[in-house]
Amino acid sequence: MGSPKKNQSKGFFSAMTSGLSMFGNAMHRSVNGLLGYEGVEVINPEGGKEDAEEEAQRGRWRQEDRDSYWKMMQEYIGSDVTSMVTLPVFIFEPMTMLQKMAELMEYSHLLDRADECEDPYMRLVYASSWAISVYYAYQRTWKPFNPILGETYEMENHGGVTFIAEQVSHHPPMSAGHAENEHFTYDVTSKLKTKFLGNSVDVYPVGRTRVTLKRDGALLDLVPPPTKVNNLIFGRTWVDSPGEMIMTNLTTGDKVVLYFQPCGWFGAGRYEVDGYVYNANEEPKILMTGKWNESMSYQPCDKEGEPLPGTELKEAWRIAAAPENDKFQYTHFAHKINSFDSAPRKLLASDSRLRPDRYALENGDLSKAGAEKSSLEERQREEKRNREAKGHQFTARWFDLTDEITPTPWGDLEVYQYNGKYTEHRAAVDSSDGIDENDVRSTEFNPWQYGNLSTE
Template sequence: MKGEIRLQNAQVVRHSTNPKRFSIETNTECLQLKAHSNHEAEQWIQALKSLQQEFYKRLSWSPSIATEQQELPEDSSLLNFLALKLGEISGFHAEMQEAVDLIPEKVRSSIPGLQKVLKISSKIKQVALDSLRVIDEEGKKTFPKIKISLINDSENIEKSSFRYSATDINEYQETDRKILFEEECKEIEEIEFEDARSDISDEVEKISNDRQISIVPHRKSLPFLRNPNQKINIWKVVKDSIGKELSKITVPVYFNEPLSFIQRFTEDLTYSEIIERACIENDPQLRLALVACFAVSVYANGTNRTMKPFNPLLGETYELETKGFRLISEQVSHHPPVSAMHCEHLKYIYWGNTEVKTHFKGTYIQAVPHGIFHLVLKETNDHIVWHKPKTNIYNIIMGKIYIDNSGSIEISNFNNGDRATIEYKKKGWFEKVTHELEGSVFDNFGNEKYKIEGKWNEAVIIRNVLSDKVVFGYEINQFPEGYEQSYYFSDYAMQLNSPPDYFINLPKTDSRYRPDQRALENGNLKLAASEKWRLEEKQRHVRKKREERGIEYKPRWFYYDHDEWLYKGGYWDYKNSGDFSDLPDIF
């Protein structure tokens, strides 16, 4: 049996005893629903509430911004408007009740005024519902409707309304990709860019390449400046993506920042000087504490980086020579998307691979990196390994977007058995403090030697447990002037996509040659969208041909061994040869 209900005039109500159940209610209709699990029920509730909020936001007239001279839109009637506003009252009451439910019972009972407010709010809600009953039938043709299955205790929600299977996603992408691209081009018309007066400073960086030297101008901004307050419709992309792996979802180019993920990957080395300090430290536990600070610092400049890097194409590479190290990264797998990196310095070697699984959780996006990272200090032969924490992006539908890390990580020294733990503190509902962490360093006998504390996006210190002496861990570098208009890039990130013309013997698979992200960096969104479309279609075509011929893809610079991607060697000699005829044409 099918039913339909006008969502914007309804309340989404959790069941009082069964967390799998919830209902969508108006004064005249009620749909009783049951999900497969508690988690799925919560995802549905959050998605429905977000959809209501998005509907309200899209209306061009609202009393909160109206003046006496403003009029209702021509295509609206007074009846429609009243129905909408009365529905909002019910929605606000539900939000208020939900917020109060988060307050402990003992605290609620000690605040008499709170109960009085709730009673008054309930009366207002009832007046709204009585009014809705009168106009409900009259307004049915005015508002969009949501269709959903009515269910018994033994029935489950039909997933087709908000969720797709993996097969459905593939079919949808194959048949409607062109339609999505055309819609994206329409959205692009509203994105604002501004020409940067001068994006190059007088500084240059010399990159030696055996007998040759590349001189790369130091950029102080991107060529075109983006309005950091630009409004974009994220709901259009994520509304059908709850619980899905977002790497499989087509994302419009205006959600991207002009870097590929394998370029963003190299930002791990932004504060590589911490490693150099660890290399000359005699105290093994303090060495480990410094390495722990380095492991934390990889996210230090990312607080406002809410735009998505471009998904690397299979076989795409990126090289970087700076700050005394040289680094090569490669996209070694497309499904699942895996990036590998190898960095060499006179004093250390750093390598790792990561598969970032990104999921939309209804009100926030969670990125979970899977992969191990290694650091070998050559002088002491310390071999230190760790995993990265989860990252959450909150308020993606409404409110101020912010990023926070969560969970704990362990940094272990295989050489002597020392270990460190870092706990990222999760921000509470009513707390203003964010981005805090605390950790400890233990010797191989389990004795605590050092504490690590601070904010990962500001500064971190190391404290000796016995002497209470403080050792500086790191403090974030000053951001470039006006960095907000350059996608909130740090000075380090600003240099990562310098034009390929400045580099000698740059292989044609390097990310700097990507035409879509180069166009985005230059403020040409239409070209960026069309090039992104072309590259993705080209990659699908090549993959299809490869599968038809039964050819197994093998990365050029990395090989798979015991759940890790390791560097084969030979990249820099190959680069110096200047003969790239055997590289695939991926761009």
């Protein structure tokens, strides 16, 4: 089948036109269409028998698993299932949500380039390309484990980046993360909101992501689009993120608005991202176009969004090579995240790598993984009962709950702030001569190692 020319979007950024009315005609054209960017993948958005058979051959589902899962989940249609459902372990990948958060660091060199960049608009090209780069990892349709309250994930040995994340709330499930190197700091408070629709689930990123570039202190704010996981049970499971990603330089008022095209029948529009970098006067300065699973490119443009004469499309980012036929569709970086090669010395006992259910699943022992997962969940319930009986409340160790409530398109968010204690902890550990270098894998997973109790 030939590739039909993609129709130019008549509603480009339509959801934002009321708030960004001065963006003009540039908002009403598709950059991909403007540049003749084409590409088609045959896919049935609703799922089909052939898709289901292909998925079964890949080992994801057995028919009896689908049937039992469907019966169990029907009662939850229309509900937020983020933390209220005990899910079967065979739909999981051997990674937690805290580790998933760290995947955004794979292309952290793009933030380094943004920090080094003199051009304020190219700074947003690199920073937004960094934000897009993680969507290749997000297309994996296995579910990461929900972290236990107090669970952490630490990472180093990657581009000079130090990363720490902590599960700061169980109901609703919330995580906080902080990363830093010589060029930037990254801070996120994440609270996912979901809506189960039967054979699909909508995921709303109720979170706040901030990046500070250290050279001049520029503060960047990111609002990602929602995500839809299609064909959870019937058909070939796949992920789509239709909508807008907005990154704003809160220091200057410049911003980039990128539109993630929705996937239609025969894959029309799937993966495609296009948009513009705007100055503080809402005038387009640079157009951006590409596919979130391949690459992003940019080109200077005029006030109508047309490419400037004498300029050419240049690549800002390209996906790294990935392992072939990987069981969980992991990238090389995802494997690094899961390994102890990216762990610091004297790993916290609360680290996700040490979870026995995650480790068992990684080794292919689904029976043990399921038993360990149930055991951890029961221990978490017991810890909560004991804490409440004593009149205590949980207090995060590495992040502090602030008084700030920030609005998002999907609801208000309580903001957690990195308190600097992990930096002090890591400096003390690294300067110590008495570190036990025994195999860290033998450390017992313990998210309650500090007690984390407060009577306040």
